Amino acid sequence: MDNKSYQQLARTFLRLSRFSHLSAIASWDMFAMMPPGGSAARGEALAELSVLEHQILTEPKVAQWLAAAAQEDLNDVEQANLREMTRLHTQAALLPESLVEAKSLAGSRCEHAWRSQRPANDWQGFSANLREVVKLSREEARLRAQVKGGSPYDALLDIYEPEMTSAQLDGLFADLKSWLPDLLNRVVVRQSQQSLVAPVGPFPTAVQRELGLETMSVLGFDFNAGRLDISAHPFCGGVPEDVRITTRYDENELLSALFGVIHETGHARYEQNLPRNWLGQPVALARSTAIHESQSLFFEMQVGRSNAFLQRLLPAVKRHFGSQAAFEEQNFIAWNQRVKPGFIRVDADEVSYPAHVILRYEIERALINGDIEVEDIPALWDEKMQAWLGLSTKGNYRDGCMQDIHWTDGGFGYFPSYTLGAMYAAQLFSAANRALPGLSQQIAGGDFSALFDWLRQNIWQHGSRFTTEQLITQATGETLNSRHFRAHLESRYL
């Protein structure tokens, strides 16, 4: 059968994936390696490549091929690939090249300045750049919503979470809000009655790094196809053939860097196990940011902070840092399952984490929909932090609305993925437990093979072949809901 148009598309998307490879590595470098003086030139280079990718993706012949390929004889995977190609083309064709370039430049500028503005608590300086980013993101959202329908914010959300809407999010988050604040209070009260021995540092960076590398090996990270480095904000970047994860070290903290590593290793294993035969095509990409986050939280929260894993980890901790009172087993487990509302999202425990996400979601939605302005953010932030966690961020921008990198380059619509990911992770772990009898004994024994096979079979190998809803229903037998997340939190913390 003839599938010439599909073949043309496959060649075009392969070419695009090669350019994405270069921008992925140059972006990783920007955060992990680049000295400050390289910033302007790097921003311009990446913007130039964005413009090129946008041009290639929106050429008229791509639209013609997409239409023609829909009539061609394609197998299931090819059809899924065509669906994803169409989605990417449609999303890109909405945006004029000038906006793509302006967004990339404004984002680089804001992100770069933020690196020094955040430690300096310089809201004035930061908000000037952020206003430009918001202006361009609103324009983007308006253009997307014109075609897609729905609110401007929904149009951005769709980039990260295809088919997710703020109406659906509102439902899920309203459910969380109905039980989570009470659960959080009960856990905090309950834990306040424990008296825990704190680990005493310093814990040298080099030793923390060794423990991190060792744990990555235990968790199946392929060092032939990836690296561990340092950046201000941990992330997982690179390409499936060469996954770059980062963490940051604080010599006073025992396991903060390590749990960053475990989290990013979850992202990394998803990337390293995307369908090899389809790499370079859209169908081989990870399904969505929330599914990506479900993998990192599966590793960090479902596995990493479980009693079984912490029991397994303790001897390695002692081997690297010697013995001390805090390393008594019950104390060690309880210490790593502490729930302590704090300012910083990336340091938050899993019980208070949704508060950080929901407040950001509410603020960014209002911002993109034009209901508030950049100037309004600090007061709203303070109000919501007070309401959720009883903490004031007045005047403390650094630990408040300037703490995250996401908004600096226009990543509005991304934050909900974290809590969606937590819910998916709990739902997946529950399904894995049903499918794999004796799983927690296996984890305590350091045998993850059955668990990783289950993830490979159910999530990793599928890339973007199925919609998110199909994927999660096939894997767990039900659509997304918060029941398993609630049951998980209650069972671990109450």
Add this chain to the structure above:
Amino acid sequence: MDNKSYQQLARTFLRLSRFSHLSAIASWDMFAMMPPGGSAARGEALAELSVLEHQILTEPKVAQWLAAAAQEDLNDVEQANLREMTRLHTQAALLPESLVEAKSLAGSRCEHAWRSQRPANDWQGFSANLREVVKLSREEARLRAQVKGGSPYDALLDIYEPEMTSAQLDGLFADLKSWLPDLLNRVVVRQSQQSLVAPVGPFPTAVQRELGLETMSVLGFDFNAGRLDISAHPFCGGVPEDVRITTRYDENELLSALFGVIHETGHARYEQNLPRNWLGQPVALARSTAIHESQSLFFEMQVGRSNAFLQRLLPAVKRHFGSQAAFEEQNFIAWNQRVKPGFIRVDADEVSYPAHVILRYEIERALINGDIEVEDIPALWDEKMQAWLGLSTKGNYRDGCMQDIHWTDGGFGYFPSYTLGAMYAAQLFSAANRALPGLSQQIAGGDFSALFDWLRQNIWQHGSRFTTEQLITQATGETLNSRHFRAHLESRYL
């Protein structure tokens, strides 16, 4: 005045320089950071970008603009820029896209395999890949020579050294051959009468790195616009705004890594001081590989191994590694000025270095001109090493013809630059000494400001504004010759 075509060209070349930025960083990463598993995908991504750059550079409208711009009213720098643009366009337009891509892919493959084949002394495996690289380079040379005239090899030489020919090289190298073997013998005999105390290691990598960073600072490296990392083969990469240099460490060697750092710092300062206002245009690029090499050898050989600099360096060495008998001043100086013919080009002293270059030049010229085949290389290598340095490389490919990276990705025509660079460096240092009374006292006192100003004024700030011959004549009052190199070697070593 109207200069619309020139403006179109300037925009096109700025765009190209942004893509070059990404390939420069991705190439640096490939040597300094990338795990082996990333190799195939990286090679494909870089090849895709090469093809794109080639397409942009050879578009018919570029030729039209070049012709039209020649009639426009341009200032001196713009005219020089136009000359360089024309050169780049003409060089690229000669080559079909398919050859550009095939070369890039074959080069990546050969280079990557070489990384493990060299330690394994696997000439069979390596030569299979090299044959493909040579085949494509010959095809390139043939196409270039068709347009340029001259031999195929001359056409490759011209890429690195505009206007240099093998006839001119033969003259320069014949001159070296007339006095250098005798000089080398006399130095070896003279030094065999000294009894030197060898430094006793280990010299920990971390301490060597500290000394390297400190020395880079002393030599004016701008860390806001660059980094020092590790690679198997030291190099200077990146972009003028973000220069990436590398070295490699051997804990048994006192200063081998440091002199690598000093060498690359010479390259780096040239890059970091190219004309800022013209960055992104061809006129702001470094003049040629030999002029680049003249800067690294100026730093490493003219300055770095001078008595004055070594006197200045010694206290820092003691501060980092403690004291030992080898650190007595006269011994330390003599140790770092040893002349000892050996197998490895990058470890060679400056007296035996030209032997390594001339033998490679003779072999690669014969190879590209079709007078010999890949299979003939090992025997020729052995024969020439025996004749020049009295060393046999029979069966020892690792330390013989497999030691360099250059040929692996088709860099034929590059090697002569090293010895041209050594001659330029000596000629420049002699001119600087005439212009700057008291220079060696300044160096001994750690004051390099006048020297670096002189280099900035005479070399760095000009980029490619002048031809190599103009540049060197303006800076030194004479055209390239070996008199200063000879005088330098005689004065330092006899």
